[in-house]
Amino acid sequence: MPKTIFEKHSDNRRGYTLPANDVDTKLENCFPENFRRKQELKLPEVSELDVMRHFIELSHMNHFIEKGFYPLGSCTMKYNPKISEELVRNPSIANIHPLQPENTVQGALEILFELQNMLSEISGFAKASLQPVAGAQGEFTGLKIIKAYHATKGNKKNQIILPDSAHGTNPASVKMVGYEVVEIPSNERGMVDIKALREAVNEKTAGFMLTNPNTLGIFEAQIEEISKIIHDVDGLMYMDGANFNALLGIVKPGEIGFDVMHYNLHKTFATPHGGGGPGSGPIGVRKDLVKFLPVPMVNRKDGKFFWDYSHKNTSIGKIHSFYGNFAVNVRAYIYLKMLGPKGLKRVSENAVINANYLMKKLQAHYLVPFKDEYCMHEFVASGKWQKDKTGVKTLDIAKRLLDKGIHAPTIYFPLIVSEAMMIEPTETESKETLDEFIEAMVDIAAEAVNSPETLKEAPLNTPVRRVDDTKAVRELNVKFEW
Amino acid sequence: MPFISNTNKERQEMLAAIGVENFSQLLKNIPEKFLLQEDCCLEKQYSELEISRKYAKLAAKNISANEINAFLGGGIYDHFIPAAVDHIIQRPEFHSAYTPYQAEVSQGTLQYIYEYQTMICELTGMEISNAGLYDGATATAEAVLMAARKTKKNKAILANSLNPLYRQIVSVYTEGMDIELIDVDIEDNLQKLAETSDNDTACVVVQTPNFFGNLEDMAAIEKITHSAKKALFIAVVDPISLAVLNSPAEYKADIVVGEGQALGNHTNYGGPLFGFLATHQKLARTMPGRIVGATEDANGTRAYALTLQAREQHIRRAKATSNICSNDALCTLAATVYMSLMGPKGLQEVATQSATKAHYLATKIAELPNYKLMSNKPFFKEFTVKTPLPAKKIITKLVDYDILPGISLEQFGLEENLLLIAVTEKKSKTNLDELVAALKEV
Ligand SMILES: Cc1ncc(COP(=O)(O)O)c(C=O)c1O
Numbered sequence: 044m045p046k047t048i049f050e051k052h053s054d055n056r057r058g059y060t061l062p063a064n065d066v067d068t069k070l071e072n073c074f075p076e077n078f079r080r081k082q083e084l085k086l087p088e089v090s091e092l093d094v095m096r097h098f099i100e101l102s103h104m105n106h107f108i109e110k111g112f113y114p115l116g117s118c119t120m121k122y123n124p125k126i127s128e129e130l131v132r133n134p135s136i137a138n139i140h141p142l143q144p145e146n147t148v149q150g151a152l153e154i155l156f157e158l159q160n161m162l163s164e165i166s167g168f169a170k171a172s173l174q175p176v177a178g179a180q181g182e183f184t185g186l187k188i189i190k191a192y193h194a195t196k197g198n199k200k201n202q203i204i205l206p207d208s209a210h211g212t213n214p215a216s217v218k219m220v221g222y223e224v225v226e227i228p229s230n231e232r233g234m235v236d237i238k239a240l241r242e243a244v245n246e247k248t249a250g251f252m253l254t255n256p257n258t259l260g261i262f263e264a265q266i267e268e269i270s271k272i273i274h275d276v277d278g279l280m281y282m283d284g285a286n287f288n289a290l291l292g293i294v295k296p297g298e299i300g301f302d303v304m305h306y307n308l309h310k311t312f313a314t315p316h317g318g319g320g321p322g323s324g325p326i327g328v329r330k331d332l333v334k335f336l337p338v339p340m341v342n343r344k345d346g347k348f349f350w351d352y353s354h355k356n357t358s359i360g361k362i363h364s365f366y367g368n369f370a371v372n373v374r375a376y377i378y379l380k381m382l383g384p385k386g387l388k389r390v391s392e393n394a395v396i397n398a399n400y401l402m403k404k405l406q407a408h409y410l411v412p413f414k415d416e417y418c419m420h421e422f423v424a425s426g427k428w429q430k431d432k433t434g435v436k437t438l439d440i441a442k443r444l445l446d447k448g449i450h451a452p453t454i455y456f457p458l459i460v461s462e463a464m465m466i467e468p469t470e471t472e473s474k475e476t477l478d479e480f481i482e483a484m485v486d487i488a489a490e491a492v493n494s495p496e497t498l499k500e501a502p503l504n505t506p507v508r509r510v511d512d513t514k515a516v517r518e519l520n521v522k523f524e525w
Numbered sequence: 526m527p528f529i530s531n532t533n534k535e536r537q538e539m540l541a542a543i544g545v546e547n548f549s550q551l552l553k554n555i556p557e558k559f560l561l562q563e564d565c566c567l568e569k570q571y572s573e574l575e576i577s578r579k580y581a582k583l584a585a586k587n588i589s590a591n592e593i594n595a596f597l598g599g600g601i602y603d604h605f606i607p608a609a610v611d612h613i614i615q616r617p618e619f620h621s622a623y624t625p626y627q628a629e630v631s632q633g634t635l636q637y638i639y640e641y642q643t644m645i646c647e648l649t650g651m652e653i654s655n656a657g658l659y660d661g662a663t664a665t666a667e668a669v670l671m672a673a674r675k676t677k678k679n680k681a682i683l684a685n686s687l688n689p690l691y692r693q694i695v696s697v698y699t700e701g702m703d704i705e706l707i708d709v710d711i712e713d714n715l716q717k718l719a720e721t722s723d724n725d726t727a728c729v730v731v732q733t734p735n736f737f738g739n740l741e742d743m744a745a746i747e748k749i750t751h752s753a754k755k756a757l758f759i760a761v762v763d764p765i766s767l768a769v770l771n772s773p774a775e776y777k778a779d780i781v782v783g784e785g786q787a788l789g790n791h792t793n794y795g796g797p798l799f800g801f802l803a804t805h806q807k808l809a810r811t812m813p814g815r816i817v818g819a820t821e822d823a824n825g826t827r828a829y830a831l832t833l834q835a836r837e838q839h840i841r842r843a844k845a846t847s848n849i850c851s852n853d854a855l856c857t858l859a860a861t862v863y864m865s866l867m868g869p870k871g872l873q874e875v876a877t878q879s880a881t882k883a884h885y886l887a888t889k890i891a892e893l894p895n896y897k898l899m900s901n902k903p904f905f906k907e908f909t910v911k912t913p914l915p916a917k918k919i920i921t922k923l924v925d926y927d928i929l930p931g932i933s934l935e936q937f938g939l940e941e942n943l944l945l946i947a948v949t950e951k952k953s954k955t956n957l958d959e960l961v962a963a964l965k966e967v
Contacts, residue, residue, distance in 0.1 A: 102618035141795030150586030221701025317855030321797035365795025383570025
């Protein structure tokens with residue numbers, strides 16, 4: 044393993060240059076001595092070359108999209124266009140400050156205004172706010188809006204229903220707005236169990252949170268009935284839009300019964316995942332909920348763009364210091380402009396075809412619990428056959444894929460499929476890549492039978508061997524001592 | 526089609542393999558009336574060249590800190606960023622990977638997060654840092670939630686000198702959790718604070734330098750805070766300031782949060798940013814967000830993995846310490862590279878130049894007729910000036926001098942003649958003198 048940057052320290056080595064200070068004020072005269080730091084500031088002293096070598100060496104230990112296939116279900120690891128990376132670094136975009144006068148940032152505001160409109164248009168909502176900075180924050184914001192809706196109407200409601208296939212952020216967000224979570228089972232087709240839904244719904248139901256297509260990659264066929272059941276008790280329908288990549292140009296969530304939805308721009312709209320973020324999680328809402336959106340919204344009057352606070356008395360407030368992840372939103376704007384009307388639909392078509400192709404080809408080798416449904420942009424397979432017959436677990440299969448230069452699917456999620464492997468190829472991958480993946484998966488299935496021990500020891504040729512994460516908890520070591 | 530690899534021929538082969546004749550057969554589950562017509566949305570398709578041209582025109586309508594003499598702060602700052610920082614964060618190895626769930630092919634990300642956590646601990650003097658949150662405001666809100674969880678108390682005291690934007694976000698984040706927020710004036714003395722804090726207090730939240738730029742008497746506030754039975758002391762700090770100002774450990778803070786943007790990240794019109802959060806080891810299990818730990822691989826080699834995941838939403842769901850999943854990781858990478866390049870001396874130089882230049886400027890402005898400093902408290906790199914005209918007017922007028930003199934505090938519900946001025950090491954003496962001269966003229 045590479046040394047830490049701290050182990051590369053050498054006293055008085057330098058990695059920066061700065062102009063000499065040209066004012067003669069002294070720090071001693073700025074504030075009294077008791078405000079001055081006494082504790083030593085222990086940061087590494089290294090040269091610029093040391094730093095470059097260090098981080099480049101680290102970078103070589105990562106898997107990333109340009110290196111190889113990344114079928115991480117639910118995360119939409121599609122290719123991120125390089126033009127966005129170039130344009131977003133334009134100093135007139137990167138070096139503007141959020142509290143500049145509006146007339147000095149008209150270009151930025153215009154981009155946001157257009158993006159706001161494009162997102163509303165493609166999802167069929169009245170308006171979208173760009174302020175939430177991740178999917179989970181979009182959920183939180185959307186749920187706050189649902190709460191504000193009920194508060195305004197005097198509804199006494201405190202429960203949000205969600206299926207047992209929901210992503211962990213859904214129940215966690217429900218809790219953070221102070222609502223209760225009511226979880227219902229899925230049916231044998233992998234969809235919402237309508238009977239269970241009817242039983243769970245009552246006058247306390249504030250809303251229903253649904254991922255559509257759901258986390259099994261299946262479009263909820265009874266969506267009309269579901270939304271009727273929820274709307275009949277004046278509940279609102281929330282769509283987790285993490286899987287919007289399946290629906291672009293095919294259906295508009297705002298037209299099929301949903302009232303609020305978050306988008307994940309770092310998934311659907313090709314902004315890079317950044318090793319865990321920054322993302323962006325805008326939300327779209329139907330007309331009567333617009334007044335609850337976070338302040339401010341970008342607006343236009345007489346050809347000038349401005350930050351509109353006019354709904355501040357009804358708004359849920361602010362959820363980010365400024366206007367959300369601007370530089371991420373700019374990338375999504377560029378991507379959408381480059382898709383245009385035809386490109387938009389082609390994205391989802393190809394995402395869906397790629398996923399169904401993989402599902403079809405893998406089902407002779409792996410259990411695919413819901414193979415009777417066509418999937419949308421992803422599907423869930425299971426390592427259960429392997430586990431039952433050979434003792435090889437999904438974890439082992441995942442680790443063996445790493446040896447073959449392929450990132451593992453999302454594993455052990457959704458929780459309702461045992462030994463789950465959630466596979467999302469995305470539209471940007473070619474048939475050859477998919478065929479290579481199929482071959483790798485078929486080889487691994489054979490290996491499970493012929494040499495299960497190899498799989499249990501995998502990975503064998505990654506930068507490090509299987510990492511002991513129990514030790515990471517038991518002997519907690521979260522900072523380097525030097 | 527842009528960014529799609531498969532040709533029509535390949536699509537047809539795949540459809541045949543799936544066993545359907547055309548794409549629409551795959552949409553069986555979608556009620557037909559919901560299906561959109563071709564070309565439902567968006568005006569037109571731009572090629573790479575066309576979007577670059579359109580975009581260049583839009584960007585040209587903005588005035589950036591590269592073109593104008595700007596003194597804007599209020600939470601995020603235009604500090605110098607060495608070129609190597611952007612070089613590293615643009616590498617797809619870092620930016621097109623995702624959360625390091627598969628540790629064996631994510632050691633690059635995991636190790637830099639471990640180094641980041643170490644550096645945040647060194648800066649703040651605390652024992653454990655998470656891998657970052659969305660921004661300083663949400664980090665403050667998460668710290669309040671954490672304190673309420675830990676102490677099982679529901680009263681949070683906020684110094685009224687806290688950034689008003691943070692105050693708003695804390696309020697939105699805590700509203701559903703039955704937490705009572707109490708704003709206390711600590712401007713002139715700490716008596717109100719002493720009266721308000723009691724055994725029901727979960728935490729006292731104080732920002733230093735505060736929103737107006739002034740330094741708070743953290744040692745005295747700590748004594749009051751900890752005289753209440755369980756209350757935790759939450760410090761909201763500017764990471765650059767910690768190179769020369771007391772580390773929060775020196776004044777016994779329990780949770781330290783702040784906006785990390787100043788460490789190597791561009792202002793980007795306010796996002797992405799990142800929030801840091803550090804605390805004592807004994808509060809580790811109540812922390813929000815990811816944490817990386819050092820461990821070993823099967824060969825006994827040093828390796829890194831996500832740890833204490835039993836706090837997080839993907840394991841604990843409704844019982845998680847926070848709903849956060851994606852954070853602003855790449856911004857923490859920028860911070861790690863930045864701190865590596867600057868080292869202790871570089872960071873001290875940045876802090877010293879920012880502070881000394883701010884003090885030079887403040888002195889000069891205070892000498893102007895009709896201008897005076899709002900307060901005579903010590904400050905760091907930012908200070909508030911009482912202006913003879915509404916600050917908004919001054920700002921409008923100074924655009925013609927190619928100067929953005931600061932932020933009008935009127936937009937935060939304060940008096941209209943308060944101007945918040947921030948200075949970083951990037952300012953030359955000439956830049957400062959130009960502002961003084963322009964203020965004199967308007
Ligand atoms: C279905 C689903 N919902 C919500 C989220 C949360 O999104 P984010 O990580 O942007 O907060 C994710 C992604 O991680 C997801 O897959």
